[in-house]
Amino acid sequence: MNLSLKSKLFFLILNLFFFSNANCESYVKAGESLIWDSENKSYTANGEVEFKNEKFIAFADKMIAKYIEENNDEIFTIIELFDNVVIEFKQETFKGDYAIYTRDDNIIRLTGNVSIESPTRILTGNELIADIDNNKRILNSANEESLVEVLLENNAND
Amino acid sequence: MINNLTKRTRNIFIIFILGLQCLIYFFNQKPLTDNYIQKSITVENFSSIVLSKSGITKIGSEKLNKIDENNIYLEGKSYLENKEYKIYGKNISIDLSKEISNSDEYVEVINRMGLLKAQGFKNLDYNGKIFFKGEIEFVIEK
Numbered sequence: 001m002n003l004s005l006k007s008k009l010f011f012l013i014l015n016l017f018f019f020s021n022a023n024c025e026s027y028v029k030a031g032e033s034l035i036w037d038s039e040n041k042s043y044t045a046n047g048e049v050e051f052k053n054e055k056f057i058a059f060a061d062k063m064i065a066k067y068i069e070e071n072n073d074e075i076f077t078i079i080e081l082f083d084n085v086v087i088e089f090k091q092e093t094f095k096g097d098y099a100i101y102t103r104d105d106n107i108i109r110l111t112g113n114v115s116i117e118s119p120t121r122i123l124t125g126n127e128l129i130a131d132i133d134n135n136k137r138i139l140n141s142a143n144e145e146s147l148v149e150v151l152l153e154n155n156a157n158d
Numbered sequence: 159m160i161n162n163l164t165k166r167t168r169n170i171f172i173i174f175i176l177g178l179q180c181l182i183y184f185f186n187q188k189p190l191t192d193n194y195i196q197k198s199i200t201v202e203n204f205s206s207i208v209l210s211k212s213g214i215t216k217i218g219s220e221k222l223n224k225i226d227e228n229n230i231y232l233e234g235k236s237y238l239e240n241k242e243y244k245i246y247g248k249n250i251s252i253d254l255s256k257e258i259s260n261s262d263e264y265v266e267v268i269n270r271m272g273l274l275k276a277q278g279f280k281n282l283d284y285n286g287k288i289f290f291k292g293e294i295e296f297v298i299e300k
Binding site for chain 2: 030033035043
């Protein structure tokens with residue numbers, strides 16, 4: 001009985017380990033091509049591009065990712081996504097024609113036919129600034145007068 | 159008198175023959191050398207070092223085929239390794255003068271970012287660009 005319980009616990013821990021590893025895995029997938037330019041320190045992916053990091057998962061037709069070398073490692077600093085951009089972040093989905101993510105400030109900026117979709121609402125506009133660290137979204141329309149600033153609930157309670 | 163003449167004729171004949179042999183030897187040299195250069199060289203379980211713009215690159219394969227002075231073909235399982243990357247693939251062509259290597263076979267690349275899998279590649283070493291073809295998966299290590 002004890003042995004059975006121990007083996008169950010062992011497999012549970014093993015599963016949890018693999019599940020957590022699979023969930024935090026970062027990757028780039030491309031359907032057509034990928035160019036690694038080591039002189040300009042960038043990767044350009046083309047065709048049904050999928051990018052995942054610890055923050056979000058993004059889909060687009062094209063992606064240019066710039067990186068820096070730090071402690072003998074290469075780290076993405078700027079991710080640019082072109083055409084049919086879809087970014088899934090927790091329960092929200094951002095859509096647009098173009099997006100740029102900067103790692104330093106953890107901000108995603110989307111432009112062109114932008115929408116932000118959550119389980120309770122859909123908002124559309126021309127530009128979206130999603131501040132991930134501060135849980136803040138700023139949605140601008142083509143007409144500068146109409147601007148929607150959304151402070152998400154968990155942050156609003158602080 | 160007749161003996162002397164015969165001796166002289168014989169000597170002239172011998173010198174003529176020797177001269178002819180020298181001519182045959184001399185004119186035979188060139189075609190032989192040409193044939194030798196055109197011949198392709200094959201080496202099994204080969205590994206070597208190539209010096210290019212990106213530094214020293216170690217190359218190796220199950221079979222190396224030397225096509226000509228500038229082109230080699232790494233047949234079977236092959237690799238290219240330097241301080242920037244490790245490319246493991248199959249049937250890789252290398253142009254040493256243009257510093258280009260390419261393959262249309264499945265390839266795995268390990269670099270400082272992670273592990274990349276693609277269906278082929280073209281490495282323009284002279285300008286530090288590698289083009290990967292087909293479906294690509296690049297798993298980034300933390």
